[in-house]
Amino acid sequence: MAAPRLYKTEGIVLRRSDMGEADLLLTLYTPFYGKLRAVARGARRPNSKMAGHVDFLARSLFLLARGQNLDTVSQAECVEPFAALRDDLEAVGRALYMAEILDRFTPDGAENRPLYELLVETLRRLPAGGDMAVRFFEVQTLVFSGFRPDLHTCVECSDAVAPGHHLFSASGGGVLCPRCKDQEPVVRPLSLNALKVLRLLDRGGYAEASRLRVSADLAGEVEQALRQYIWYLLEREVKAISFMDRVRRGEPDPA
Amino acid sequence: MAAPIARLIDELHKLPGIGPKTAQRLTYHLIRMPQEEARTLAEAILAVKEKVTFCSTCQNITDVNPCMVCAAQDRDKGLICVVEEPLDVMALERTRAYKGLYHVLHGVISPINGTGPDDLKIGELLGRMKGSVVHEVILAMNPNLEGEATAMYLHRLLSPLGVKVTRLARGLPVGGDLEYADAMTLTRALEGRREA
Numbered sequence: 001m002a003a004p005r006l007y008k009t010e011g012i013v014l015r016r017s018d019m020g021e022a023d024l025l026l027t028l029y030t031p032f033y034g035k036l037r038a039v040a041r042g043a044r045r046p047n048s049k050m051a052g053h054v055d056f057l058a059r060s061l062f063l064l065a066r067g068q069n070l071d072t073v074s075q076a077e078c079v080e081p082f083a084a085l086r087d088d089l090e091a092v093g094r095a096l097y098m099a100e101i102l103d104r105f106t107p108d109g110a111e112n113r114p115l116y117e118l119l120v121e122t123l124r125r126l127p128a129g130g131d132m133a134v135r136f137f138e139v140q141t142l143v144f145s146g147f148r149p150d151l152h153t154c155v156e157c158s159d160a161v162a163p164g165h166h167l168f169s170a171s172g173g174g175v176l177c178p179r180c181k182d183q184e185p186v187v188r189p190l191s192l193n194a195l196k197v198l199r200l201l202d203r204g205g206y207a208e209a210s211r212l213r214v215s216a217d218l219a220g221e222v223e224q225a226l227r228q229y230i231w232y233l234l235e236r237e238v239k240a241i242s243f244m245d246r247v248r249r250g251e252p253d254p255a
Numbered sequence: 256m257a258a259p260i261a262r263l264i265d266e267l268h269k270l271p272g273i274g275p276k277t278a279q280r281l282t283y284h285l286i287r288m289p290q291e292e293a294r295t296l297a298e299a300i301l302a303v304k305e306k307v308t309f310c311s312t313c314q315n316i317t318d319v320n321p322c323m324v325c326a327a328q329d330r331d332k333g334l335i336c337v338v339e340e341p342l343d344v345m346a347l348e349r350t351r352a353y354k355g356l357y358h359v360l361h362g363v364i365s366p367i368n369g370t371g372p373d374d375l376k377i378g379e380l381l382g383r384m385k386g387s388v389v390h391e392v393i394l395a396m397n398p399n400l401e402g403e404a405t406a407m408y409l410h411r412l413l414s415p416l417g418v419k420v421t422r423l424a425r426g427l428p429v430g431g432d433l434e435y436a437d438a439m440t441l442t443r444a445l446e447g448r449r450e451a
């Protein structure tokens with residue numbers, strides 16, 4: 001019988017669920033193996049040395065053994081716990097949301113080094129980065145997943161976008177000029193300022209994005225446009241959104 | 256294979272952690288078991304379903320309502336320890352060191368797994384804060400991200416009500432090893448240090 005093949009990787013724990021009596025089923029996001037699932041055997045036992053190293057959203061070094069169905073975590077060592085975000089409820093809400101959309105956008109095993117780096121950097125930016133860090137993450141995730149929205153030419157008639165109020169089409173994957181409004185099923189208005197913000201999130205770096213000062217209305221408009229686009233692409237509800245919204249509005253309020 | 260045997264194997268197979276082989280072994284054991292023992296087992300299963308309910312005060316599973324803890328006279332009714340699951344209550348009771356009451360949430364906030372604040376017994380906990388009987392709420396969630404998030408959420412809900420909200424100490428477990436401990440555990444252990 002062949003010995004299990006061991007391999008090492010760093011990774012971020014995207015999901016955890018209980019398995020059997022004492023095991024944990026982990027979904028890891030890694031720089032070179034993309035998304036992979038592995039079992040941490042015995043991680044829920046009281047004396048487990050692994051337990052603290054495989055917490056949700058921890059960045060850890062893993063030694064894994066290839067299995068027939070699932071790989072097994074042989075060793076794990078947390079190298080970056082992102083402690084700052086764990087003490088902040090809003091940051092946790094945002095991080096859980098990001099973990100969920102990353103999980104939904106990535107197929108198993110597809111290497112995507114820029115996306116991994118984006119996740120690590122964004123987790124480091126919380127809690128200070130706030131909503132803008134999440135918007136940047138959303139746009140860059142779309143870019144690295146092959147869903148970059150077209151923000152410069154109308155997705156229907158290919159005319160260059162002229163200054164003015166335009167539309168954003170989730171079904172078309174980008175901006176729409178007012179003439180082509182009826183050509184796409186999923187459409188929403190998009191102000192010029194919102195378009196500029198989206199372009200900056202797309203092409204600018206995070207340094208520029210973090211320096212942006214936007215009104216609450218403009219921030220809301222950009223957020224809703226991206227939310228609709230992501231909802232359209234994923235074809236399912238993102239469960240973490242309602243919790244993120246709740247803790248962000250300064251809720252919960254006692255009845 | 257005779258139909259009743261196949262049927263029992265199927266039913267046992269539905270239980271968590273019971274694969275086809277284990278289900279078969281259990282079935283053949285039950286076949287060889289005395290009739291009385293099998294009947295006792297069947298009745299115990301039915302009794303659990305018929306008699307076990309949630310305590311209307313603390314939401315723990317119980318066969319009497321209110322449960323024995325909530326109904327006890329010698330417990331500190333001004334102190335509530337909030338836990339994730341009924342087994343956590345059992346663990347704390349084994350210490351014999353805690354004399355207050357409990358509240359069981361039946362889960363933690365974990366949006367990606369589909370559990371939000373509305374899926375937990377949080378409303379019921381808020382209901383217990385009315386009147387000024389409760390002076391302290393201890394948050395005894397597990398020391399992982401979901402547990403911490405749930406504790407922070409409850410802290411936000413409870414603090415404005417004027418009640419003292421505390422969190423269990425977190426850090427190194429007895430029998431633990433500094434060498435193998437992770438960064439978060441050590442950070443918390445350092446934060447929570449006390450005079451020797």
